[in-house]
Amino acid sequence: MTSPGMLAEILSPPFWVVLLPLAAAICLAFVRDHRAAGWINLAAAIGTALLAARLPGQTGAGELLLVDPLSAHMAMLTASIGVIAAWFSLGYIRHEAASGRLDGWRLRQYHALFQAFLGFMLLALLSNNLGIAWVGMEAATISAVIVVGLSRTAEAVEASWKFFILCGVGIALALFGTIVLALAAIPVTGPGLPAMSWTSLALAGPRMQGSLLNLAFVFLLIGYGTKAALAPLHGWMPDAHAEGPTPVSAVLAGSIPGVALVLILRLRGLMVDNPEAISPGPPLMALGLASALLAAFSLWRRRDVKRFFAFSTIEQTGVVAFALGLGGAGATFAAMLHLTLHTLAKAAVFVCVGRAAQLKGGQRFTDIGGLGATPLGLTLAAAIVAVAGIPPFGLFASEFLVMAETIRRQPLLALPLGFALVLGGWALISRLVALSTGAPTPSIGPVVPWTSLLPAWLPLAAIILLGFAMPEALTAWFASVAGVAR
Amino acid sequence: MTHGVAYDLSHLLGGIILVLSFALLSQRRLDAVITLYAAQAIVLAVAASWQGWSQGVTGLYVTAAVTLAAKGVAIPSALRRIAHRLNLRRSIEPALGVFPTMVLGVAFVALAVLVVLPTTAQSQAVTREDLALALSVVLLGLLMMMTRRSALTQVIGFLSLENGLILAAISIAGLPLLVELAVAFLVLLAAIVFGVFFFRIRDRFDSLDLGHLDTVGRTHL
Structure with a gap:
């Protein structure tokens, strides 16, 4: 599954943008003092944003990563939102902790999940592989679901349940779409990872079987459309925004629709290139x-x-x-x-x-x-x-x-x-x-x-x-x- | 394209998985629902190893092993323990009667066949028909999530939907193993989150009946 090329990419500077928040998430799970955790959280968010700001000069495509102006731009945007959310979170969490709504263990979960959410969104954005982008989206969703339910009030439990079920179904349909897309690509790109990578899909696009591409498009549009909160699958968003801790569930989660729309935008390119496929417009x-x-x-x-x-x-x-x-x-x-x-x-x-x-x-x-x-x-x-x-x-x-x-x-x-x-x-x-x-x-x-x-x-x-x-x-x-x- | 044993057997296994989906839809007793889910996962594991043998891909044996261990054994026993701890022995009241559910289920299968077969005309026969069966299992899982009111059965609907995804993935030759592994890992993660949820919902509402959740929602426009 992992080739030497992919391993080298995991250690390459563009991927640090993903690794830093994920590493910070693991560290934050062990930090007991929530004040220190807040500052570590902010430092990690700023570090991620600085790393993301270097992405435009690091463009290139490998097996794992695709750094082009689109993904670099969205990564910079998401990382900046991460800084805003982490900064806001400092004061917000001090207040929540003082009022006793979130205790020590939940605050540790909160800070760890903040960084995990950020990291997985960046993974979904920068991944060159549709399967890995899917994993990023799903993992980001699960992190956000847990954060939304943290306060354990009746409303919060309901909001996170709705979030999980609706987005779980959405993301499952997106995976079916991904599988069908791979089925369409395999005759052109050959088996294995190339059948799921954006760069080889873009090359193979015009020669893929149009009807299969249509089927894949429908599932991916419904699936990622759920994450982009497009009607009629928007039901999770108002509850999730309202009930979770605001820095994560409203400020940071505001980037999720953007991440989903980028995936839909790349898919649009594939559809437009293929003469047999329906028009995605x-x-x-x-x-x-x-x-x-x-x-x-x-x-x-x-x-x-x-x-x-x-x-x-x-x-x-x-x-x-x-x-x-x-x-x-x-x-x-x-x-x-x-x-x-x-x-x-x-x-x-x-x-x-x-x-x-x-x-x-x-x-x-x-x-x-x-x-x-x-x-x-x-x-x-x-x-x-x-x-x-x-x-x-x-x-x-x-x-x-x-x-x-x-x-x-x-x-x-x-x-x-x-x-x-x-x-x-x-x-x-x-x-x-x-x-x-x-x-x-x-x-x-x-x-x-x-x-x-x-x-x-x-x-x-x-x-x-x-x-x-x-x-x-x-x-x-x-x-x-x-x-x-x- | 010879329609030999390989074709017949994978077709048969896909068919059994679909029949188990229908059984899940109609079953009201929680114990039986969990058993049916475990049976579906075990048949799926057999189907994965059969595909591994007929496609000559060793990676699929890994898929089979993970499916068997996680979904055939671990998740069902965890669900049983949760049901026992929460004292959920009684039958579950579905939101929709069995007969209309079955009619809808048959309609969903017809839809899946009508959508998949014409679009995959150029693919291998095994792939085409397994894909149609897989989409049917996915749609029946969705239907189960819609027609059940208890959180636990909604989750089993979700897990069975995901069995359909694995069935689709194993029937396509040349798909990276990454897909199946990713799904297996995330399903385990999701199952843990679900487990935590059950206790939170139970704490808050003294029931896993999600009808209670709706009344909360309406007061907070």
């Missing part, structure tokens, strides 16, 4: 549009703040999937830009929401109100405005690009998509008014200092800068990211 567009519309309507009925923002993530992921379905370099560019900016903005939102829920001792809209002009209130307002796609934040530009591409390629679909975006944005703003204005609801703790909001300011600053000006080098980088997928 329409199913992707249908799922994306359905998710965006469904979530835009659902937003209005949420009473729980974290569930509300989870539905907003479903909406935006739907928009990204729709743009990926449009096809073409322009739409893929817009999709990748939107995915990046939204992941950063949503991380900032959940940092604020997590803090606000701790401050107010509840996470319903009726518990949290009148945040006003406090540092927390202002940061949350900025983050919500960013997610709503209102200038000067960069998401305005990326949503605009998606709409422009839609009008160019599928003018009729621009109408429902625009409707979903406006309805979702409107829901966000009306909720923002409720959260910020009015009489303050009673707090159970002291005012949140601005220093603890720094993990939210970092991504927001980046998004504002990109809203005003997009440096040429960055445009070129995004073009090369989009260029990987056909």
Whole structure:
């Protein structure tokens, strides 16, 4: 199973990005002091992000790893979210430990699973082998499931059960798709590992049997679509985001849809290349549009703040999937830009929401109100405005690009998509008014200092800068990211 | 393509696995459900070693051994112990009656055959038909998860679904062994997580009936 080439790759610098968090996970399982564990967690996350930042200069493909602009970009994004989550986690966990909701053994599990989750997501992103990417996804899912259930309240147990069952079924269907894809590839690539590697699949793509490829596509789309929280398989996400410890289950888990969408994007390339295969665009567009519309309507009925923002993530992921379905370099560019900016903005939102829920001792809209002009209130307002796609934040530009591409390629679909975006944005703003204005609801703790909001300011600053000006080098980088997928 | 013993026997074993899936769907007693699951895993192990012999791939014997040890022996006995500790001896009430479940099951098998056979026209006959059987087992596992209300039987549905995946993997010549090993490892991991879950659910709700979970969910939109 392991050849000498693969062993060398495991020890090569690009794979350190995966090894560091996994090693940190093992160490953290033995650290009893949760304060020290928090700092080790942050140090490991920063180290991972620094290693990931070197990936663009280490491009190449082996048996195990595929480092191209797409995977390098997504790894950098995921690792940055890891830093934000770990930084936020420091204060969050101190509060949870002080309130007695998480005891020593559970805090050890929490920190170890944080790093395991990060490491396995990076493995899924950087793997050149569809089977190993699947293992990464499944292992990341199991880590997240355990974290969601950690607090052992009735709601948390229900959320993690739903998460496990839905994603377990999704990931099982994805494996069936992977097996069928290998069956399609074996006559062209020969037996063994090449039948599952992205690089040899891309070469073999045009000569694979189209009907088998279609069958594989359907299963992989449903399977990884579940992880991307595309309707109708999005049910796990609101519960998981709401009930688990926020740094992992909302901030860090916000990267999971991106990881799944990258796998779907690579699959799209295979389908487009093959003359016999169906066009991957329409199913992707249908799922994306359905998710965006469904979530835009659902937003209005949420009473729980974290569930509300989870539905907003479903909406935006739907928009990204729709743009990926449009096809073409322009739409893929817009999709990748939107995915990046939204992941950063949503991380900032959940940092604020997590803090606000701790401050107010509840996470319903009726518990949290009148945040006003406090540092927390202002940061949350900025983050919500960013997610709503209102200038000067960069998401305005990326949503605009998606709409422009839609009008160019599928003018009729621009109408429902625009409707979903406006309805979702409107829901966000009306909720923002409720959260910020009015009489303050009673707090159970002291005012949140601005220093603890720094993990939210970092991504927001980046998004504002990109809203005003997009440096040429960055445009070129995004073009090369989009260029990987056909 | 000669349809010799190799073909007949692997076809027969795949058929037995499918029949056991139907038995799982209709069985209400928990003890019997666990026994049927163990039997399915054992037949799967036999099928894997038979494929290993007829394809000449030694790796498949490893798959067979892992399947037999983990899913034929370890997981069923763990499930029995859990059922005993949680005192789950009574029959399980399915959310859907046996007859409609069976009709749906037959429809799922027809669907699997109609989807797989035309798309795999260029593949080997063994592969085609085993793939159709495997997809049927996967869909029946899904159906079992949907029609049962108890957490324990939902999990057995999931594990049986995964037997279908292994059946698909062993019937394709040239698939890297990695796939089967990865699945086996993760199933063990998942089974441990499930085990932890049962006790948490039991602690919280005094029952493994997931109907209780739904009422919790509705109060928290």
